[in-house]
Amino acid sequence: MTTAIWWIRRDLRLTDNRALQNALSEADQVIPFFILDSHLLNVEAPRRQNFLFHNLQLLSDQLKAKGCPLVVRRGDPLAELSRLVEESGAELICAEADYSTYAHKRDNLVESKLNLKLEEGLLIHPPWAAVKADGSPYTMFTPFYNTWLALPLPGNPLPAPTHLKPHIDLRSEPIPSATETAGFPAGEEAAQRHLENFLLLSLGDYHSQRDRVELAATSQLSPYLRFGILSPRYVYAHFRPFLDNPLTHEGASKWLRELGWREFYFNIMDAFPFVLRCAFRENMRDIPWRDCPQDLQAWQSGQTGFPLVDAGMRQLAQTGWMHNRARMVSASFLTKDLLINWQTGEAWFMQQLLDGDPASNNGGWQWTAGTGTDAAPFFRIFNPVTQSRKFDPQGSYIRTWLPELANVPDNFIHEPWKMPADLQTSLGVQIGADYPSPIVDHNLARRRALAAYKK
Numbered sequence: 001m002t003t004a005i006w007w008i009r010r011d012l013r014l015t016d017n018r019a020l021q022n023a024l025s026e027a028d029q030v031i032p033f034f035i036l037d038s039h040l041l042n043v044e045a046p047r048r049q050n051f052l053f054h055n056l057q058l059l060s061d062q063l064k065a066k067g068c069p070l071v072v073r074r075g076d077p078l079a080e081l082s083r084l085v086e087e088s089g090a091e092l093i094c095a096e097a098d099y100s101t102y103a104h105k106r107d108n109l110v111e112s113k114l115n116l117k118l119e120e121g122l123l124i125h126p127p128w129a130a131v132k133a134d135g136s137p138y139t140m141f142t143p144f145y146n147t148w149l150a151l152p153l154p155g156n157p158l159p160a161p162t163h164l165k166p167h168i169d170l171r172s173e174p175i176p177s178a179t180e181t182a183g184f185p186a187g188e189e190a191a192q193r194h195l196e197n198f199l200l201l202s203l204g205d206y207h208s209q210r211d212r213v214e215l216a217a218t219s220q221l222s223p224y225l226r227f228g229i230l231s232p233r234y235v236y237a238h239f240r241p242f243l244d245n246p247l248t249h250e251g252a253s254k255w256l257r258e259l260g261w262r263e264f265y266f267n268i269m270d271a272f273p274f275v276l277r278c279a280f281r282e283n284m285r286d287i288p289w290r291d292c293p294q295d296l297q298a299w300q301s302g303q304t305g306f307p308l309v310d311a312g313m314r315q316l317a318q319t320g321w322m323h324n325r326a327r328m329v330s331a332s333f334l335t336k337d338l339l340i341n342w343q344t345g346e347a348w349f350m351q352q353l354l355d356g357d358p359a360s361n362n363g364g365w366q367w368t369a370g371t372g373t374d375a376a377p378f379f380r381i382f383n384p385v386t387q388s389r390k391f392d393p394q395g396s397y398i399r400t401w402l403p404e405l406a407n408v409p410d411n412f413i414h415e416p417w418k419m420p421a422d423l424q425t426s427l428g429v430q431i432g433a434d435y436p437s438p439i440v441d442h443n444l445a446r447r448r449a450l451a452a453y454k455k
């Protein structure tokens, strides 16, 4: 009887899981194994951890129903894997490849001591599949994307195994308790339904609606992709027919481009791991940032006085998710209007986001700060009022997340500080008391940012 360990990390699914399938094809029995890695659990991200544990619990239930219970242990990955190999006599460990600095270090160490086999699955195409003619990595999105698009289509996703052989009885620790995350039901089945609904109901209009912050026009699949509850190849296979349909082609092409951004940022992180520590652009590493805890706190708590920025930050604080447009506007506000280091914002988002992912988060922050690869030029600074008028024209998003502004009329909702005093009184909302006055003058702040960046 041969045994393999399926080491689960950020691939919490049975469908289209090459690591699991490889373990099944190489051994008679498979031990699904999750390590509560102290290094990762010490990271302050309670909402993301709750989502992880909830999904892990459902995966554990699925495995139990198939007669092959999940084994959970707490500690250092190499120590726990070595112990399990000894207890079970497993000859092989199969896992899905991951590309952060920590993941590389951890896996290299395990590989040097144990028989670890890594399978691709976190991306549609693995890093280094789309490279320049001379084999070097792209640093600009568009040429990367064009090469990436021309890669041969990924094969069909693998079905979930119908049968798993029970393994020997092994000690397992309980999965930390978790609660349902509003808006993001846990589990593979829920995630698959979420994808189908998006494809059928919203993909066709994605190109024209995706920037409208008040609409649920984007997929909101990012937390599921973050933890591999859906494999990107599964997503791609289900989405592909919509690309060929003339009615949905435009929306589908735009959506594929967004999946392409995800892949691009993984490529950047893998090829240039230093981006997780400093600006990609060398000449953007010494910007004279401001150290202003008061402004930072106002930004974090959605109290800057700029409604779109504050609505985004409160959506994040209350749900763990934020619309992409609001992410760009609030990130621009922190780095340009407040001139606070993008890394401070990156860390805050990592703490708060359900989909917090080192590659995409770092990419998003460096893009907005103008310090990254394919960065918008640093002098392009979002105007939070113009953005608000354009992407939340009736102010519905603002009113949802800033209830104190619920009664403010449309013509003042983007700049409530311009409301005459008597109108404020009649509406029962005093700007400066019930909702803050703007903490900066955007035009002055813009000039300050340009001067600092130029330096």
Ligand SMILES: Cc1cc2nc3c(=O)[nH]c(=O)nc-3n(C[C@H](O)[C@H](O)[C@H](O)COP(=O)(O)OP(=O)(O)OC[C@H]3O[C@@H](n4cnc5c(N)ncnc54)[C@H](O)[C@@H]3O)c2cc1C
Residues within 6 Å of the ligand: 210, 218, 219, 220, 221, 222, 223, 225, 226, 258, 259, 261, 262, 263, 265, 322, 323, 324, 325, 327, 328, 331, 349, 353, 355, 356, 357, 358, 360, 361, 362, 363, 364, 365, 368
């Ligand atoms: C400052 C900042 C920080 C960000 N941090 C993260 C993060 O930690 N994790 C994360 O997954 N995304 C991050 N993004 C990218 C983007 O905002 C989210 O992926 C997107 O809002 C998720 O919503 P959705 O699933 O509805 O996306 P959709 O519009 O439906 O797009 C589909 C999928 O494509 C991927 N995607 C879309 N846009 C981007 C993008 N610009 N960069 C990379 N991938 C993208 C996501 O996986 C997303 O689920 C960040 C963007 C910015 C500007």
